[in-house]
Amino acid sequence: METLYLGCLALGVIFAVVSVLVGDVIGHALGGIFDGLSFDFLNPAVLAGAVTVFGGAGILLSRYSSLEPGPVAALSLLTAAFMSVLLYLGFVKPMDKSQVSNGFSMLDLPGSIGEITVPVPAQGFGEIMVKFGAGNSLHTAASFEHRNIPAGVKIVVVEVRDGVALVTEFEESKGDDR
Structure with a gap:
């Protein structure tokens, strides 16, 4: 189970680094083909954050607590969900509303x-x-x-x-x- 947590943590970190370095290039290459499927709360940053937190919480709980694998997975999922909600409400949603244009007609x-x-x-x-x-x-x-x-x-x-x-x-x- 620890391998799953480590994989999720590594995947989240790699996704974050790749999206920072080449996120715009990938977005332009795909041409917005997934725009029709998107929901605000399924933002890539929120999903990547959830996967990363799930992996990190799983590793920490499995190594430093005496809980069985089932409760560790459940607590990791709850922690990931909680942090995703915080990330969405504290960062993604306010930033979405903050787009300002100085263009006019x-x-x-x-x-x-x-x-x-x-x-x-x-x-x-x-x-x-x-x-x-x-x-x-x-x-x-x-x-x-x-x-x-x-x-x-x-x-x-x-x-x-x-x-x-x-x-x-x-x-x-x-x-x-x-």
């Missing part, structure tokens, strides 16, 4: 609040800075109402036409003073 600009960085003349182009997610993006802008807009003024994007943001000064509405 010009179609997302209308309604966005920004600031003039290069003055916009009545008939011509200037530049605006709009915040998207954690970053800022700069865009060519023209005045929607054909008015001069100086640098530093807060604006709102009215529409996008031919890749140019048409903007107007942003006026914050003040609450009623009743």
Whole structure:
């Protein structure tokens, strides 16, 4: 039985090393053929962790406890399951939700609040800075109402036409003073 535990421990360690070194290469080579079969909790990292913990716990329990092989296998399975749940809830699931993109579409600009960085003349182009997610993006802008807009003024994007943001000064509405 100890051979099984040692094999599981070695297999888990080898899988971890190989996936770190060539995981992306293998993933691209397979082209996502297993994506339809995947479940979040059957993540390769979780499965490899379970196999590794099963092997390690089995070796430790068989060598350093006076338990029979049956209870050692059962405790090893319980330990592996517990650690897999911890790995999934503590690492895999939070990391899956943390993917952030700084990509955006010009179609997302209308309604966005920004600031003039290069003055916009009545008939011509200037530049605006709009915040998207954690970053800022700069865009060519023209005045929607054909008015001069100086640098530093807060604006709102009215529409996008031919890749140019048409903007107007942003006026914050003040609450009623009743």
